[in-house]
Amino acid sequence: MNYKKNILNLVSALVLGSIVFVACGDSQSPGVEYMPDMYRSPAMEVYVDYEFPDSATSRKAPENSIPIGYRPYPYTNDLEGFELAGKDLRNPLQLTERTIKEGKKLYESFCAHCHGKKGLGKGSIQNAIYGAVPSYMDETPNRRGNRSMRDLKEGHIYQAIMYGLNAMGPHSSLIREQDRWKIVAYVQTLQGKDPIAMQQDKDAVKKDTAEESIESETN
């Protein structure tokens, strides 16, 4: 009879086991974990709850700490700062065909859904609020500082990416500094300009004026 009892025990264990496993097919639960001590990292991993009082894993940096590679941005988020950025701010990258190409790819990720792939303001966003994005080729002087979209200088465009403008939000936390400048250069091509040639011209002008000022100082 012992033999029979063993079989009965085995069957009931299997039934119980399979019930436990089947119960794990729930989409709300990740399932059974094998050796949790090898799964859970003692070092901090992103988006895992380490039971901080506010449950946020990404802790705030100590006060007054500065990120690596941080550069201060002196222009303020108002009309004055906007005008100043337009006047003084220049693209620090040496522009080539390649930077423009990279800018295009970044533009398509970060801008095209509102501004459209060709910069005509016809993006894929369906919401009516973003249904009237202006074209970069628009020449009506009704934008900030009574400029047209086509008049915007590289500094203006960079300032708009940093702080946002009107219904556009600030994008400085999404896009890194170098990438912002690549996007600026590509947007200039969408304005119908040639940023590479413009940069070369400016470099030439800069050299001339620098030489002149040295001359005037010596005089």
Add this chain to the structure above:
Amino acid sequence: MNLISLRTPAKTLFTILAVVVFSIVSSFDLQAQEDGEKLFKSYCASCHSAGNNALVGPGLAGVYDKYEREWLYSWIKNSQALIASGDEQAVAVYEQYNKVLMPNQPVNNEQIDAILTYIKEYNEAAPAAEVASTDAAEVVEEGEAETSPYFIAAIVIALLMVVVILRKVQHLMKVVEARIKEEDIPEELTLGQAIGRTIQSNKTIFALMGIVVLCLFAKSGWDAAFGIGVYEGYEPEQPIKFSHELHAGTNGIDCNYCHNSASYSKSAGIPSANLCMNCHTYIQEGPQYGKEEISKIYAALDFDPVTKTYGPNQKPIKWVKVHNLPDHAYFNHSQHVTVGKIACQTCHGPVETYTVGKQYAPLTMGWCINCHRETKVQMDGNGYYDEIHERLPESLKKQYLEDGTITVSELGGIECAKCHY
């Protein structure tokens, strides 16, 4: 609708006339409205809505009644001069909307009239459109009902009752039979005894059935053991019903916009709430859940959607992590996205169709290795390996370069220490 109920010929004639006159008048109106719409979109819409909701500037519904036409003309053409002149209304509007200056608009009085007509028409048409959209939303809400465990339990109980009743009936028949034949009345068997007797009289069949059942259990147990630690299909409910279908599908937002760290970091990143606010500062109502879900972002940021200011009581949104790789396996997004140029969908499936985020791939080691064996490395335009390949001894050249393709595994992509260290 009322046209049918008017019976007298005179009245009918009158209504027909009225309809004709109205349609002529409204066709002129329609012309103006179309121009107005164009003008509105190119001059006003980047800061104003035609409805009641404030964007950068106030919503324009009702401005045509609220202000005098002449005042509107001068405001739209040069608001800064009007504020400087100390006009009370102008200063009040300027103060109310956070002292944001409205640029001068190069439009003439007729164009302003057309814009105002459009705004008026828009607001008269708006309520009807709203009703239609809420109807559509209700239809979407209906889901499929699942089979409840109570229903299954009820069926099992009903079947057991049938078994008990049938056994009673069978026993009664035997009793009746015995009475007729004037034999001893047989004892009623317990359920256990009955089952025991049936098994004893059909030993082979029951033994076979037992073996089959055992095999089935063993197989399901084996399969389940393989599923330990594999979270494929994990689809947890999130604190905010964010839909990838709406954002990445319908609205065509690139994956990189929100998950921008995927291209230069180990983790693809869950966007912080400030990124949501790039659009949701102004988009305060969604097509599926209305204001309910979007207001949860506002609650987390302590944001006031009317004044558009942030308060001090901010708390993080507790998103549920879906993809959990064990600590002993290293995975880096930037290697795959930036260097390997693998599309997000290769591992995450058609995310742009998901309403709830889920784990598409099994993320098992076999799955990783398979892809590393099959994926060809893009050698075109990459000068890095040219010289190494040139210098390789003939035997290795034959082994690796002859077929013209180099897979990830041939570059060491299945070495243990690439992922486990």
